[in-house]
Amino acid sequence: MSGRMRGPSGALRRDEDGSVLILALGYAALAVVLVLVTIDASSLYLARKHADTVADAAALAATDGFTVVVDGGAASARLDPDAIGALARQVVEATPDATLVSARSPDGLSARVTVATTWHPPVSTLFVPAGVRIEATATSRTLLR
Numbered sequence: 001m002s003g004r005m006r007g008p009s010g011a012l013r014r015d016e017d018g019s020v021l022i023l024a025l026g027y028a029a030l031a032v033v034l035v036l037v038t039i040d041a042s043s044l045y046l047a048r049k050h051a052d053t054v055a056d057a058a059a060l061a062a063t064d065g066f067t068v069v070v071d072g073g074a075a076s077a078r079l080d081p082d083a084i085g086a087l088a089r090q091v092v093e094a095t096p097d098a099t100l101v102s103a104r105s106p107d108g109l110s111a112r113v114t115v116a117t118t119w120h121p122p123v124s125t126l127f128v129p130a131g132v133r134i135e136a137t138a139t140s141r142t143l144l145r
Helices: 019-062 081-093
Strands: 066-071 074-079 098-104 110-119 132-141
Touching (some): 019 081, 019 132, 081 098
Antiparallel strands (some): 066 074
16 A cells, blocks of 8 residues: 555545645755754854954953052053054954944943944845844953063
């Protein structure tokens, strides 16, 4: 007996023909959509990691602009607010797709740098034509002992 169903009269039922094909096409379309979404999600993750890396590098470079202050025989490092912005800007300008949002020192010992970039999805550009803005903030601290 073949894999086809037989009705009460013993004749093959024709309403079952092609139902597996439709199901297989549906699963294939679902698999293609899943692959495309995975490509976009991976691209977004890599863009976020790139923004984090640029922010980390800019914050680290900004902490190199310290001056040594001697007060009562004890030396300490203080960050120059102008140097923080200049040093962070140099690093961010070396990256063509990132922009410097802010570079400041909240306490005179740390440099907090925020950079922004725009992510454009490689596949679903029809749904997100302007892209998505990604911001990353990093803090680096200088210490002199």
